[in-house]
Amino acid sequence: MNAKKMLALMLLLALPAIGCGKKEGAETDTSDMSDTATTTSETEQPGTEQAGDLNPVEAQIAVDDVTIGKSVGPDGTIAADQQGDDFAPGDSVNVAMNVGDTPAGSLVKVVWFGPNETRIGEETKTVEQGVAHLAFKSADTASWAKGDYRAEVWIGDEKVNTQQFQIVEGDDAGR
Numbered sequence: 001m002n003a004k005k006m007l008a009l010m011l012l013l014a015l016p017a018i019g020c021g022k023k024e025g026a027e028t029d030t031s032d033m034s035d036t037a038t039t040t041s042e043t044e045q046p047g048t049e050q051a052g053d054l055n056p057v058e059a060q061i062a063v064d065d066v067t068i069g070k071s072v073g074p075d076g077t078i079a080a081d082q083q084g085d086d087f088a089p090g091d092s093v094n095v096a097m098n099v100g101d102t103p104a105g106s107l108v109k110v111v112w113f114g115p116n117e118t119r120i121g122e123e124t125k126t127v128e129q130g131v132a133h134l135a136f137k138s139a140d141t142a143s144w145a146k147g148d149y150r151a152e153v154w155i156g157d158e159k160v161n162t163q164q165f166q167i168v169e170g171d172d173a174g175r
Contacts, residue, residue, distance in 0.1 A: 054157060059155050059158035067097075068095050070082045070091055075133065077133055077135075085163070087166070089141055089167055093138035097134055100133075103127070106156075109122060112149070113152070115145060121138070148165075150163060151165070
């Protein structure tokens with residue numbers, strides 16, 4: 001097991017001890033901004049010396065509680081009754097995440113993929129000071145073919161989450 005995987009495993013085992021309190025907005029302490037992702041890259045950067053090169057464990061902590069669903073509430077989250085992974089053509093596909101532990105100024109990117117691994121879009125947003133959640137909305141899905149899709153969430157050079165979803169017949173989309 002390589003060192004990155006071992007460190008990630010140790011952190012995951014320690015997470016229950018950290019606690020699950022209410023998330024505040026994006027971190028504003030600028031004394032150590034070495035983990036601020038001021039660039040995004042879908043390619044791993046060697047070392048951790050460059051602006052977009054994050055430690056994978058820090059990246060996982062910075063962006064968490066990623067959900068997918070039909071609509072985003074005013075607080076930037078997707079309510080439980082709006083979550084799901086089956087969408088009809090024309091439905092909005094939303095991906096929301098908690099960024100309360102992300103340094104302000106960091107960039108988060110969502111990349112959308114369709115059937116046959118076809119890249120169909122991407123969007124990058126900056127985490128603003130005091131913001132606790134980010135939400136991304138797919139492009140118009142009315143012309144999307146039925147099939148399997150995914151949305152990848154990136155911060156810096158680390159993919160922190162993948163949400164799988166399907167475009168299905170309208171009756172099968174849980175309306």
